[in-house]
Amino acid sequence: RTAPPEREVASICPYCGVGCQVGFRVSGDRIEEVVGRDGPSNQGRLCVKGRFGFGYLTHPDRLKRPLIRIEDAAKDPADCLDPRAARGKFREASWEEALDRAAAGLARIRDMRGPDALAGFGSAKGSNEEAYLFQKLVRTGFGTNNVDHCTRLCHAASVAALLEGIGSGAVTAPFTAARDAEVIIVIGARPTENHPVAATYLKDAATRGATLVTMDPRGSALDRHAAEVVRFAPGRDVAVLNAMLHTVIVEELYDRQYVAAHTEDFALIRDHVAAYTPEAMAPIAGVPAEQLRRVARLYARAGSAMILWGMGISQSTHGTDNTRCLIALALLCGQVGRPGTGLHPLRGQNNVQGASDAGLIPMMFPDYRRTGDEAARSHLERLWNAQLDSRPGLTVVEIMHAAERGDIGGMYVMGENPAMSDPDVTHARAALARLDHLVVQDLFLTETATLADVVLPASAWPEKDGTVTNTNRQVQLGRAAVPPPEGVQQDLAIIVELARRLGLPWAYAHPRDVFPEMAEATPSLANITWERLEREGSVTYPCAGPDQPGQEIVFGDRFPTASGRARFVPAGLADPAEMPDAQFPFVLTTGRQLEHWHTGTMTRRAGPLDALEPGPTAALAPAELARLGLSPGDRVRLATRRGVIELATRADPALPDGLVFVPFAFREAAANMLTTSQLDPWGKIPEFKFCAVRVERI
Ligand code: SF4
Numbered sequence: 001r002t003a004p005p006e007r008e009v010a011s012i013c014p015y016c017g018v019g020c021q022v023g024f025r026v027s028g029d030r031i032e033e034v035v036g037r038d039g040p041s042n043q044g045r046l047c048v049k050g051r052f053g054f055g056y057l058t059h060p061d062r063l064k065r066p067l068i069r070i071e072d073a074a075k076d077p078a079d080c081l082d083p084r085a086a087r088g089k090f091r092e093a094s095w096e097e098a099l100d101r102a103a104a105g106l107a108r109i110r111d112m113r114g115p116d117a118l119a120g121f122g123s124a125k126g127s128n129e130e131a132y133l134f135q136k137l138v139r140t141g142f143g144t145n146n147v148d149h150c151t152r153l154c155h156a157a158s159v160a161a162l163l164e165g166i167g168s169g170a171v172t173a174p175f176t177a178a179r180d181a182e183v184i185i186v187i188g189a190r191p192t193e194n195h196p197v198a199a200t201y202l203k204d205a206a207t208r209g210a211t212l213v214t215m216d217p218r219g220s221a222l223d224r225h226a227a228e229v230v231r232f233a234p235g236r237d238v239a240v241l242n243a244m245l246h247t248v249i250v251e252e253l254y255d256r257q258y259v260a261a262h263t264e265d266f267a268l269i270r271d272h273v274a275a276y277t278p279e280a281m282a283p284i285a286g287v288p289a290e291q292l293r294r295v296a297r298l299y300a301r302a303g304s305a306m307i308l309w310g311m312g313i314s315q316s317t318h319g320t321d322n323t324r325c326l327i328a329l330a331l332l333c334g335q336v337g338r339p340g341t342g343l344h345p346l347r348g349q350n351n352v353q354g355a356s357d358a359g360l361i362p363m364m365f366p367d368y369r370r371t372g373d374e375a376a377r378s379h380l381e382r383l384w385n386a387q388l389d390s391r392p393g394l395t396v397v398e399i400m401h402a403a404e405r406g407d408i409g410g411m412y413v414m415g416e417n418p419a420m421s422d423p424d425v426t427h428a429r430a431a432l433a434r435l436d437h438l439v440v441q442d443l444f445l446t447e448t449a450t451l452a453d454v455v456l457p458a459s460a461w462p463e464k465d466g467t468v469t470n471t472n473r474q475v476q477l478g479r480a481a482v483p484p485p486e487g488v489q490q491d492l493a494i495i496v497e498l499a500r501r502l503g504l505p506w507a508y509a510h511p512r513d514v515f516p517e518m519a520e521a522t523p524s525l526a527n528i529t530w531e532r533l534e535r536e537g538s539v540t541y542p543c544a545g546p547d548q549p550g551q552e553i554v555f556g557d558r559f560p561t562a563s564g565r566a567r568f569v570p571a572g573l574a575d576p577a578e579m580p581d582a583q584f585p586f587v588l589t590t591g592r593q594l595e596h597w598h599t600g601t602m603t604r605r606a607g608p609l610d611a612l613e614p615g616p617t618a619a620l621a622p623a624e625l626a627r628l629g630l631s632p633g634d635r636v637r638l639a640t641r642r643g644v645i646e647l648a649t650r651a652d653p654a655l656p657d658g659l660v661f662v663p664f665a666f667r668e669a670a671a672n673m674l675t676t677s678q679l680d681p682w683g684k685i686p687e688f689k690f691c692a693v694r695v696e697r698i
Helices: 048-052 077-081 083-089 095-113 128-142 156-166 175-180 196-207 221-225 237-250 256-262 266-273 278-285 289-301 319-332 352-357 374-384 396-405 425-434 491-501 511-521 530-536 607-612 622-627
Strands: 007-012 021-027 030-036 067-069 090-092 118-121 183-187 211-215 228-230 305-309 342-345 410-414 437-442 454-457 466-469 474-478 538-540 586-591 617-620 635-639 644-651 659-663 691-697
Touching (some): 048 196, 077 083, 083 090, 095 118, 095 491, 118 128, 128 410, 175 342, 183 289, 196 221, 211 289, 228 289, 237 266, 278 289, 305 319, 410 491, 622 644
Parallel strands (some): 118 410, 183 211, 211 228, 437 454
Antiparallel strands (some): 007 021, 466 474
């Protein structure tokens, strides 16, 4: 580039839940570079994805015209392996024809088979306004609560436990509160890869003297900054945490005053963890009893301590139990509601907090009000001038099972890629192929879109205005930096057009038209307005007044429960759904890498990121590779009871023996061919972090 960019547009990074404020530096209609701005969650910092991950915007694969499946072109799950080849099964169509076809197919199923034969997957990659309208369309236009999004594959277990325990599913303090913490526990999370800018704040805190404790079956770059590194056996979180709870209670390290004033059911947890001595749990957890005691004492004795966690805790058939233990630990020690304390589930997608707040959840309306809550329902029925179903809808994986059975015949999928992201994707793909009518709205012909009847080209985040809410509860304004490619419409306009064709008299022309209604449906957004966000860029909820700053740390006085107190909920030990055996002797765990985002749709089309991590690998401990007679780079076949993939090996000293890690971004070796769709009974989240696998040399 010879000339400096013409302008800088303030917006938000489209990748992770840290919500870094960015400046898109633009010349003409092209983003030249991305720089960090002084946002509350990043103060100018960006990671490699935020800085270099925008090439997908102008990638030649970008969809620019709606597509309609050619009559008689069969839906074949094998098309997911090569979406470019599958393009021959579609023809281009005008927007009028595509929208008419999309809406008519959905209406036909609704009218002939009933509303519950339809479902919608919204997106945590879109704005709050889009999420709000999407769920409103499904509830009022389709007439069902079968609406969900990727939170179900992410922190659903955390939210279930938090709502049950403290009455709110959001964080009690931002990760930046680590600056005031004496002790910081990071468990089941790898922030240096998955929340890289948040990780810098944790490292800063450790450098300034905070005691950092990392707890995970895998090591991470954060371990270098930790005073204690607890490497426990995969799937044994409850054993570790119950031993810590036992220690805190038996050694009388808990905060009696706090427990008496702010909690209920202490006797339940006290009696329950009595048997979970560190000695009894040590062989199960794979951690010395003395280290379990040491870490429990560190946390309990700290003047202020935070717990941050990630998918390692939640993506488990006992994810809700894992989170219950973390909540119990914080409540016992009074480590909530003060500076430097808190419970913080690190959110994955850039807007998974906001999309959940806005109601993209089947059992809850906006603001986590249950569909069975009559007051909430009649409020929304008045606001939306519609009749609402009081029954909770189906969740992501349940919807796939219902589609496979033929109970669900039509779906609208916006910005999600279940043909790659769902567990046991062989079944998910077969279920999608079985649908009578599938409408997919996305930037590219994704694996899911190859199975669609109608594909609607979507606009990308830097092409639109809208608000998003990050992991810290900071509602932030994103601004369009460039227009969508010619022929592509704004996502909000597409939702509105579909709604009109389904009989809803909607007139929203811009996200600012949606925000006031969304705020009325979502009391947590009180005192936050579009105009205020235009002025301030970011406001944290809850916010006490139009000129007050938002409240970073919550629940100092009371919890938002009926009694104002938080609850202890005991968790029992249980095996993961599928244990290794002679046939499948290894444990498979899946996740993200620093350079790639989820199913790779965007980052594999962003040149610098794809160059850094161009292909799928199965990582094993170096000693494990040697035992198998393998060298890094050798190709292997990974097989589980559900599928087989082939890929190269990589040596990773951070992995313990017996554990294999595969990222889920690569279509050519889709990790979710292998994973199990067994669900946590409360959060309904699948067990992406544990299943039995065999490793074979090819
Ligand atoms: Fe984007 Fe997350 Fe990286 Fe920040 S930390 S630049 S929000 S991916």
